[in-house]
Amino acid sequence: MSSYVWILTVVHTLLSFVAIGFGISATSGLFGGHHSTVWTRWFFFTAVAVTLTGFIFPFTGITPAFATGLVSTVILIAWLIAHRQGRVGAWRWIYAVGIVASLYLLIFVTIAQAFQKIPFLQAMAPTGAEAPFAVAQVIALIVFIVIGVRAVSRFRPARA
Numbered sequence: 001m002s003s004y005v006w007i008l009t010v011v012h013t014l015l016s017f018v019a020i021g022f023g024i025s026a027t028s029g030l031f032g033g034h035h036s037t038v039w040t041r042w043f044f045f046t047a048v049a050v051t052l053t054g055f056i057f058p059f060t061g062i063t064p065a066f067a068t069g070l071v072s073t074v075i076l077i078a079w080l081i082a083h084r085q086g087r088v089g090a091w092r093w094i095y096a097v098g099i100v101a102s103l104y105l106l107i108f109v110t111i112a113q114a115f116q117k118i119p120f121l122q123a124m125a126p127t128g129a130e131a132p133f134a135v136a137q138v139i140a141l142i143v144f145i146v147i148g149v150r151a152v153s154r155f156r157p158a159r160a
Contacts, residue, residue, distance in 0.1 A: 023103035
């Protein structure tokens, strides 16, 4: 691995963990019926940084990582538009879903990377097509669907 790719991997990974931390705080704020502009802003910026750094890895074709980056980009754009529209009407739930979906994608990739890099997980699912990997991803998806439904139902932004 070249030093460029190694440094990029370290930066990208650190940004991912920081974004997950901010994302947990931003998402939990939605449950209280509001949001913290500080946590949400930092989550947005770090999620954008993770997505952008993902695109500057050497391109090897359309891979699951590249497709995840494209999906993340669409979600981040929708989230930004919802924020700019004042988070009212349908934009309220688009905003909440954008936060939760962005956090979910970070967790989705973290699970995938864990199964590729942590020896005991890799032994359980060497190709990523085995049941332990699928079960972990399905559990994460179900948890985030529940979180998303709860966030959408409870989030009520303050009127300007």
